[in-house]
Amino acid sequence: MMTNEQLAELIFKDVTTTLDDLERRYPKRTLKQGAEVTRFAPSPTGFLHTGSLFTALICKKVASQTGGIFYLRLEDTDTKREIQGSKFELLNQLSIFGVTPSEGFLGDREVGEYGPYVQSKRADIYKVAIKHLISIGKAYPCFCSQEELNEIRANQEAHKIMPGYYGQFAKYRFLNNDERAKLIQEGKPFVIRFKSSGSHLHKIKVKDLIRGEFEIAQNDQDIVIYKSDGLPTYHFAHVVDDHFMRTTTVIRGEEWIASLPIHVELFDALGWEAPNYAHLPVIMKLDENNHKRKLSKRLDKEAAVSYFLEDGYPPKSLIMYLMTIANSNFEEWIFAKHFKDMDEFEFSFSKVSLEGALFDIGKLNFFSKEILALLSKEQITDMIKDYASKYDDKLLSLINRDPNYFMNIMNIEREKENPRKDYYRFKDIYDSILFFYDDKYEEITNNNPLQFNPKFDKVVIIDILKDLKDNLPYDNVDESTWFIALKDTAFKHSFAPNNKTYKQDMDKYLGVVADVAEMLRISITTRKQSPNLFYCLQVIGKERIDKRIDYVINYLQK
Ligand code: GLU
Numbered sequence: 098m099m100t101n102e103q104l105a106e107l108i109f110k111d112v113t114t115t116l117d118d119l120e121r122r123y124p125k126r127t128l129k130q131g132a133e134v135t136r137f138a139p140s141p142t143g144f145l146h147t148g149s150l151f152t153a154l155i156c157k158k159v160a161s162q163t164g165g166i167f168y169l170r171l172e173d174t175d176t177k178r179e180i181q182g183s184k185f186e187l188l189n190q191l192s193i194f195g196v197t198p199s200e201g202f203l204g205d206r207e208v209g210e211y212g213p214y215v216q217s218k219r220a221d222i223y224k225v226a227i228k229h230l231i232s233i234g235k236a237y238p239c240f241c242s243q244e245e246l247n248e249i250r251a252n253q254e255a256h257k258i259m260p261g262y263y264g265q266f267a268k269y270r271f272l273n274n275d276e277r278a279k280l281i282q283e284g285k286p287f288v289i290r291f292k293s294s295g296s297h298l299h300k301i302k303v304k305d306l307i308r309g310e311f312e313i314a315q316n317d318q319d320i321v322i323y324k325s326d327g328l329p330t331y332h333f334a335h336v337v338d339d340h341f342m343r344t345t346t347v348i349r350g351e352e353w354i355a356s357l358p359i360h361v362e363l364f365d366a367l368g369w370e371a372p373n374y375a376h377l378p379v380i381m382k383l384d385e386n387n388h389k390r391k392l393s394k395r396l397d398k399e400a401a402v403s404y405f406l407e408d409g410y411p412p413k414s415l416i417m418y419l420m421t422i423a424n425s426n427f428e429e430w431i432f433a434k435h436f437k438d439m440d441e442f443e444f445s446f447s448k449v450s451l452e453g454a455l456f457d458i459g460k461l462n463f464f465s466k467e468i469l470a471l472l473s474k475e476q477i478t479d480m481i482k483d484y485a486s487k488y489d490d491k492l493l494s495l496i497n498r499d500p501n502y503f504m505n506i507m508n509i510e511r512e513k514e515n516p517r518k519d520y521y522r523f524k525d526i527y528d529s530i531l532f533f534y535d536d537k538y539e540e541i542t543n544n545n546p547l548q549f550n551p552k553f554d555k556v557v558i559i560d561i562l563k564d565l566k567d568n569l570p571y572d573n574v575d576e577s578t579w580f581i582a583l584k585d586t587a588f589k590h591s592f593a594p595n596n597k598t599y600k601q602d603m604d605k606y607l608g609v610v611a612d613v614a615e616m617l618r619i620s621i622t623t624r625k626q627s628p629n630l631f632y633c634l635q636v637i638g639k640e641r642i643d644k645r646i647d648y649v650i651n652y653l654q655k
Pocket of ligand 1: 138139140172335349350
């Protein structure tokens with residue numbers, strides 16, 4: 098009878114490398130005590146998911162705060178699902194968010210001694226491990242056709258038995274090696290399956306850095322480890338790669354917890370120590386009915402990181418926001434640091450909340466406002482230009498009319514102790530600054546009637562505007578001098594200097610100074626709310642203000 102070694106030799110005659118050779122080729126890393134080796138292992142099957150960015154962020158953080166290594170491995174064994182170009186896009190997006198790996202597949206090159214870092218280029222390595230498993234009787238060729246698999250499943254369903262290819266149902270587990278060799282020599286197609294020795298009726302203890310130790314049913318499935326295309330499945334590739342790339346901590350989404358018993362059994366069968374595992378909570382959102390559900394690629398625009406880039410969120414705000422989902426103590430910490438830099442924050446697995454991973458766009462917007470408010474006028478102008486050149490042609494052409502003028506607009510109430518926090522994404526900038534441009538100002542006023550307070554007679558408004566035009570100082574004044582002049586003009590037209598005075602003598606006054614400021618604001622900015630009026634006027638300048646006032650007077654007289 099053919100031995101297991103002979104069967105292994107028959108299937109993989111070309112494989113002469115041994116596991117020992119691989120141990121020597123990929124020696125243990127020499128890193129300082131406590132340094133963690135983490136990896137981000139995306140499949141090139143589409144866009145970068147927000148949940149994947151979350152995982153990559155934690156991988157990078159853990160590696161950097163322990164003086165370890167963060168590398169990228171491309172998991173492309175599912176060749177049918179690969180989307181051309183997505184591997185480069187993934188790397189590009191990681192770099193935009195500052196989550197770049199220092200080792201592994203980096204797009205145009207590979208860096209590091211533990212490669213290749215692209216799974217489809219590692220077929221020879223997997224074969225060594227599979228040959229070994231066959232030779233020790235822990236793996237076997239399976240010749241099951243699709244029809245046979247369907248039959249097994251139908252039978253299990255009919256008898257309400259747990260589905261799968263395991264135990265007595267693992268039909269080809271029971272062939273002897275001579276029978277296997279015969280079928281192989283006849284050219285019958287096959288895959289290689291792992292021969293599990295577990296039972297789903299038994300529980301094993303597994304450890305997770307976030308959840309601690311817990312019990313889970315043992316694996317008993319004879320999973321496919323080697324497909325007919327010569328590549329391994331995810332489970333097998335994960336075990337081999339994380340062993341030989343010397344990963345210390347596998348950080349991945351919690352959807353992989355269910356597969357942990359398979360991975361633990363594979364590590365054991367190969368005689369290797371398993372790495373630590375941390376399964377991050379899946380990011381959820383509240384739907385319209387206030388029910389929690391997973392962020393969905395299909396339903397939620399915020400599931401793809403490209404959405405945040407296209408809408409012009411500063412990448413840092415999404416990253417900081419994701420860190421609040423990771424560790425609840427981060428929010429207080431970053432507040433205390435005034436949103437400046439999170440490098441010194443100490444991430445901890447024990448503080449990952451399993452319930453708290455709810456995506457809250459309101460909080461992200463808030464973070465974003467804080468971060469944008471901190472930028473200098475040059476920084477924000479550069480970021481907006483970069484955004485506009487990629488995503489917003491209209492905004493770009495507005496900026497290009499006069500970049501300095503645009504920078505002055507962006508500088509309104511910036512670079513001061515309490516900067517204004519009105520933008521959270523660049524997508525909104527175009528509409529909000531249109532009124533600063535004369536042709537756009539006219540377009541707006543032609544299309545939308547100016548919303549003056551109907552309480553005040555047109556004649557009163559016209560009179561006040563004329564007076565403001567003639568008497569309000571604009572050049573070389575500070576805000577308080579300007580405001581005193583505004584108050585004086587208001588008073589002249591029977592508007593009280595404040596609410597208290599107005600309420601005390603409502604017969605005497607038509608309104609308050611704020612009403613007069615609103616008349617001016619609407620006339621110059623077309624809206625009831627705008628950035629600080631004094632600064633808007635400074636940016637627009639006396640000559641154009643006069644023109645706008647004349648224009649509005651004319652408009653009101655029609
Ligand atoms: N390629 C797997 C995925 O994209 C990676 C899972 C892991 O990190 O091990 O989900």
